[in-house]
Amino acid sequence: MTLKQQLVDDMKAAMKSGDKQRLGVIRLVNAAIKQREVDERIELDDAAVLAVLEKMVKQRKDSVSQYEAASREDLAAIERDEIVVIEHYLPEKLGEAEILAAIDDAIAQTGATGAADMGKLMGVLKPKLAGQADMGQVSALVKERLTAG
Template identity: 40%
Template sequence: MSLKSKLMDDLKLAMKEKNQVKKSVVTLIRSAVKQYEVDNRAELDDEGILDIVYKQMKQRKDALEEFEKAGREDLINQTQSEIEVLKTYLPVQLSEEEVEKIVIETINEVNASSMKEMGKVMSAIMPKVKGKADGKIVNELVKKHLQ
């Protein structure tokens, strides 16, 4: 089943169950997909849809930080619920230990030894962990091992 049809099925289910959070999140994803397809006159595959889901996830995480700073419990709970729904569409995430192993292997592959080579290391790592690890975690681990 393609991700696009899964989104449609999930939207129908959320409407039947009267699950407002899931309905709004799925609707936002579907509208972003539709907007991209109309703007670019191209059909999105599952990978393209995943990119949209990642963008939505990043927006929610950034908003969550701001809501926590402002102490807005109502918005914090809402955003955390939305993040949980978004996670159901993402591939299984790597653990921090698995990411650290990939970071160490990649640093050895590119023979990096200083912070000056961080860009080279990051550009080699990101294709390996795309969609399976948070970029912030990867960035922190690369910094840790290059210092």
């Protein structure tokens, strides 16, 4: 079952159970997916849906920090609840050791030797680690690996 189909099924289940909060978040996710499909005139695959979900989580985390800075804990709590629902659809995050193993595999695969090869390496890693790792962390680890090696 694709991620989009799972979202539709979960939306129906939330409607039947009366879980308004979960239903609202799933509708937001579906709307964001549909918007991207309409804008780009394409059908999103699971990797692209994961990218949409990652972006939505990042936006909500930014909102939480802004709400906390403005002493609006009520609004921050709403955003945190939405993050929990969205993260349910993301794959489990990889640990640093697993990310480093993926980086080492990619280095062996591409023959990367220095910082100049970082773009090529990230091009291989991004689709592999999408949704499973923070790409900022991956980038920092790649940089560290390439400068140390």
